[in-house]
Ligand code: SF4
């Protein structure tokens with residue numbers, strides 16, 4: 217199967233670290249990502265808020281490019297891009313809609329457009345938990361995490377096909393294979409406030425605040441995320457959220473690719489960890505301490521008394 | 523009954539039909555259980571809750587529905603659709619209402635629309651979004667000149683906001699620009715707000 221990689225705009229801006237860690241992780245796992253040449257923006261929320269066919273046209277251009285590259289599937293790290301790409305491909309099956317979209321394109325889109333999937337699902341498909349665990353060099357032992365998916369990854373359920381739309385578990389499967397302890401996180405698919413941080417701050421601050429508050433109460437070392445917008449709301453906007461909740465947070469928010477990358481033994485600087493606003497330092501130190509304790513135990517078991 | 527509201531005079535059955543047709547949803551099946559509202563993360567800023575919007579659509583209360591701020595503050599998270607016992611795609615109805623409100627020129631929360639249009643302007647120019655560009659255009663349009671200034675130091679220090687936009691290569695920028703240009707042209711020809 218041939219995969220075409222659609223990074224999405226945020227990978228070049230506010231989510232540089234997601235792009236970096238996705239690239240490094242996939243390389244370490246032997247998954248080849250061939251970027252779609254000349255890809256353009258999917259239109260994100262603003263395009264579909266304005267017009268469904270506009271959104272579909274911006275997506276169809278990219279799906280068409282991928283089809284012409286001979287790709288069977290498009291893979292993207294971003295849930296918002298994924299949702300738009302999948303919705304567009306679905307709606308393009310309807311002739312009247314397709315006609316309207318084709319009017320907006322330079323040339324009619326390919327009859328058969330490739331399916332799209334997420335980087336997370338692709339990894340989950342290539343690796344079962346045991347095989348993944350066997351690749352781990354630096355286990356996330358001693359690390360407690362909450363998996364937060366956001367609202368778009370699993371909904372609408374029939375479009376996204378991501379398992380239980382209120383209780384997806386793929387991120388937990390991948391991260392526990394990497395050695396982390398995963399907590400039950402009831403807010404895992406509740407919206408963080410999306411892009412309303414700019415036009416209506418309370419909408420984002422209150423919703424993100426609730427998520428950060430629960431994670432703090434559960435005593436996790438970090439929140440694991442898959443969406444650039446969720447990451448920005450929970451990390452860069454963490455102080456705004458704290459103010460809305462009248463609380464104080466210090467909660468690292470890492471992309472699942474950064475966490476898995478660490479487990480695969482990739483150096484933090486190749487995973488963009490220096491770009492987090494709330495430092496992952498304590499988490500890294502905890503991992504080091506757990507590893508040191510483990511190897512001390514190992515030496516003891518071998519009878520070596522240093 | 524001097525101040526009774528005459529519902530009959532405000533009702534527009536064609537509105538109900540239009541929403542149903544455009545959204546593809548059978549709105550008559552809504553029995554006001556309130557599940558959609560219970561799970562809605564944006565309800566606390568709405569002037570009318572999402573179940574009230576649904577009732578308004580059933581009754582054909584076009585004005586009240588299209589002028590509600592809920593149409594603009596809806597996050598599109600689909601929690602309502604997931605939890606509706608009658609399988610109504612409520613989020614799709616909300617999006618349909620947003621489109622209809624724009625076409626009618628009812629923009630109750632203009633800054634939300636200004637943000638979207640600023641975003642799309644950067645896509646038209648570069649083929650990809652550009653955060654700083656979107657922010658600058660938005661601040662200019664909305665005259666909210668201090669939006670998120672508190673975040674700038676942290677974001678810039680971590681190289682999260684590039685000062686120079688990334689253009690989509692290989693004709694990508696121009697092609698995306700043409701899609702947006704054709705869309706605008708078509709909307710104008712139809713006489714609707716692009
Ligand atoms: S959940 Fe469905 S049936 Fe219940 S009030 Fe909302 S739209 Fe109506």
Ligand code: SF4
Nearest residue numbers: 562596597599600602
């Ligand atoms: S899609 Fe809109 S109306 Fe529905 S739950 Fe989300 S924010 Fe509320």
